Amino acid sequence: MQQTIPKQADRTVDGIYAQLAQILELEELTAEVVLADCEYWDSLTVLSIIAMLDASFGVHLTASELRSMRSAGDLAAAVEQRRPR
Amino acid sequence: MSTLSDPNFVNPLSLRSRRILVTGAASGIGRITCALLSRLEARVAAVDLDQTGLESLELPGEGHARRCLDLENVDAIPAWMAELALEGGPLSGLVHAAGASCVQPLRLLTPALYRKVLLLNTEAALALARGFQKKAVRDPQGGSIVLISSVMATAGASGAAAYSLSKSALHGLARALAVELAPDRIRVNCVAPGFVRTPMFDRMAALWDPAQLSRVEAAHPLGLGTAADVANSIAFLLADTARWITGSVLTVDGGYTAQ
Numbered sequence: 001m002q003q004t005i006p007k008q009a010d011r012t013v014d015g016i017y018a019q020l021a022q023i024l025e026l027e028e029l030t031a032e033v034v035l036a037d038c039e040y041w042d043s044l045t046v047l048s049i050i051a052m053l054d055a056s057f058g059v060h061l062t063a064s065e066l067r068s069m070r071s072a073g074d075l076a077a078a079v080e081q082r083r084p085r
Numbered sequence: 086m087s088t089l090s091d092p093n094f095v096n097p098l099s100l101r102s103r104r105i106l107v108t109g110a111a112s113g114i115g116r117i118t119c120a121l122l123s124r125l126e127a128r129v130a131a132v133d134l135d136q137t138g139l140e141s142l143e144l145p146g147e148g149h150a151r152r153c154l155d156l157e158n159v160d161a162i163p164a165w166m167a168e169l170a171l172e173g174g175p176l177s178g179l180v181h182a183a184g185a186s187c188v189q190p191l192r193l194l195t196p197a198l199y200r201k202v203l204l205l206n207t208e209a210a211l212a213l214a215r216g217f218q219k220k221a222v223r224d225p226q227g228g229s230i231v232l233i234s235s236v237m238a239t240a241g242a243s244g245a246a247a248y249s250l251s252k253s254a255l256h257g258l259a260r261a262l263a264v265e266l267a268p269d270r271i272r273v274n275c276v277a278p279g280f281v282r283t284p285m286f287d288r289m290a291a292l293w294d295p296a297q298l299s300r301v302e303a304a305h306p307l308g309l310g311t312a313a314d315v316a317n318s319i320a321f322l323l324a325d326t327a328r329w330i331t332g333s334v335l336t337v338d339g340g341y342t343a344q
């Protein structure tokens with residue numbers, strides 16, 4: 001892994017999954033992956049994801065909002081819905 | 086400095102006519118520091134990347150300067166300071182308030198990330214001190230350098246490795262430079278603030294739950310600080326009130342590290 005947040009982030013749904021996979025250290029991440037089941041799912045990882053979504057997608061989520069999401073697909077849907085057009 | 090029995094007693098906090106360079110001047114601690122120093126009659130050279138923020142800075146009095154500068158280009162800083170001194174006169178003080186925050190778990194902390202934090206927080210401080218030391222830049226009567234560190238320089242926190250690394254290095258830098266620059270009557274000190282309500286804090290706090298914010302507030306026995314609390318300490322270290330203080334870290338944290 002060379003960089004947590006790429007300079008030219010892929011702003012598609014695939015881009016969300018790619019950056020999420022980096023932070024969660026998963027080789028592959030699909031919509032069905034349950035976030036809380038991931039090995040590295042902890043409070044610091046939650047903060048890292050929030051910071052990544054803010055920097056790369058302009059989407060602001062709170063820690064409690066993120067924790068309430070069950071799967072990677074739920075997260076991607078929320079980002080798609082909230083991202084500035 | 087005048088004594089208390091002197092009929093011509095001069096307020097030791099006065100910065101009348103002294104020229105002071107402040108980085109990070111467009112927002113937060115740097116911005117409030119500029120406002121305070123100008124009210125203490127200093128001539129402020131305000132530096133930031135944010136042109137709009139600089140333009141909206143209210144500085145009473147005359148002789149102030151606003152300059153847009155990318156401090157990450159550390160090689161260029163000393164020569165730029167020489168130009169600044171040539172244009173507006175020598176500097177009596179320097180405040181490095183510009184800084185980058187970083188919350189990242191160790192497993193995600195790449196060299197590119199921590200080097201970026203070190204560049205602005207630490208290397209720029211060193212380059213500014215190099216520029217300040219030059220005879221063509223500093224006031225021949227001496228000067229005062231104040232580096233803004235953090236309680237994170239001495240207190241650990243999860244995810245703060247890069248930030249702590251960059252800020253604790255400032256403490257060592259201040260001590261070494263205090264000794265090296267004393268013959269030139271240049272004092273070098275740090276101010277180590279706790280959590281202070283600034284735009285940078287607000288950006289970070291926006292990521293937290295209310296419970297997390299409450300925990301941070303509770304960690305400060307006197308409550309969260311303001312940028313003005315820190316600016317007052319900076320002014321104290323710049324002025325003659327601190328003429329016998331060098332190589333020190335002034336902790337301004339509402340009791341955060343007292344526990």
